[in-house]
Amino acid sequence: MKNLLCTTVLILLASGLNALEMDSSRSTLNITSVKNDRLAELFAFERVSGTIDDASGKASIEIALDSIDSGIEIRDERMRKYLFNTEAFKTASFTADIDLEVLKSLKPGEQREVELKGELAMNGHTVPISFQTQVTRLNGGALGVATVAPGFIDVTHYKMAPGIEKLRSLAGLDNIALIVPVTFSVVFK
DSSP, X not given: OOOXXXXXXXXXXXXXXXXXXXXXXXXXXXXXXXXXXXXXXXXXXXXXXEEEETTTOEEEEEEEGGGEEOSOHHHHHHIIIIISOTTTOOEEEEEEEOOHHHHTTOOTTOEEEEEEEEEEEETTEEEEEEEEEEEEEOGGGOEEXXXXXXXXXXXGGGTOHHHHHXXXXXXXXXXXXXXXXXXXXXXXX
C-alpha cells in the first residue's frame, strides 16, 4: 500500500521541500491468496507510489490495481475484471497520519517499530486497517518502512466476495480465502 521521517524532516524543511516521495524502484507491495485451504500464492503490484507530507505527517500510498502481477497473465486479467473491476476502480489507496516527532531522532541504521493506523480505500469503500512496521533510517536521508507482520484485508468489507466467488468458479477451486494478507517494503526519499 506501505512512511516516516526523522532527521530528514529537518533537512527537507530547511531546503524548502514539503514531501518525501516513494522510490518505486525500491518498493514492493504484495498480497497472498490462499486456495483450497492449503495453497498460498504471492501476487505483487508493479505500480505503487506514495508521499509523506513533512508538515502534516500525512502519508499516502496509491496502488494501481491493474498492475497486479501473479506471473500468469490470464489470472491477472481475471483479477482485474472480476475482483478489482479496474474499469471502474483504477486504484486503491492507503492513508495514515504519522507522528513525525517519534522518528526525528533516528540516525542512519537505527530502527523503530511503528504501528501504522490508517484507512484503505478500495472498490468504493473505505475501511480502517493497521500495519505493524519496522522503520529504518537509511543513509542519504531516506526511510525504509517494512511490515514485520502482514496486515489483513477482509474482502467482504469492500463488497468483493462475489469477485472471489467468480474467480473460484473459473479456476475450479473448492474455495479461496476471503481474508488476504498484505506485506510491503517501501522506501521514501
